[in-house]
Amino acid sequence: DDPKCNKFSFYSDNTPTPMMAKSLLYKLVMHGQTGVQVNQALFKEVHTTQNGLMRVFKVMNISEESKAWVKDPKNRVCDAPGSWYCVGQYPPALEKLISKRKNFAQLEDFNKVGQVRSAYSQMIEQERSGKGYSEL
Incomplete structure (x- = not known):
């Protein structure tokens, strides 16, 4: 019902539409400005460039099980044994979510x-x- 994505936009006075204001993208870009905050339990700002043009956020509350799965070399799909090029994979805990994408x-x-x-x-x-x- 919104083929040109007008709901995910800004009004002429540069305020976000309700859909934009609720989005993770908007919250990560505008974090700390005009009262916009990301959920501190889920994201932590770990780096911002000198002029503020780029920010890096750390995803918080990742299970130890998922961290261990990602670190395990047998879960990597590489183009050759010992290669530096390995296609990313997600841990099993995310399978239910990914199947909906x-x-x-x-x-x-x-x-x-x-x-x-x-x-x-x-x-x-x-x-x-x-x-x-x-x-x-």
Whole structure:
């Protein structure tokens, strides 16, 4: 119902829309400014560049079991034994969450077969055919 992502935006006076204000992205970027704070139990700011253009946050409260799983070399998928290039993997504790994900795709890919068209793709197709989006 929001193909141009207007709900995830800013008003003309640079205040965030409610959806933007609730987002983790906004909170991490604006942390410490105008009363915006990240959840201190989940994130800790560990580095900010001199001009404040980049921040690094540490994710807090990671289970010891997950930390041990990630450190174990047998859980690494590398292109060759002992290689420095290893594809990242997530610990089993995140499997339930990851199974719910939907991979990002280019919204304008009109050549995909067998997938439901996003509201954005439908809007673009309607505009190209000369019909307005509201005529759907």
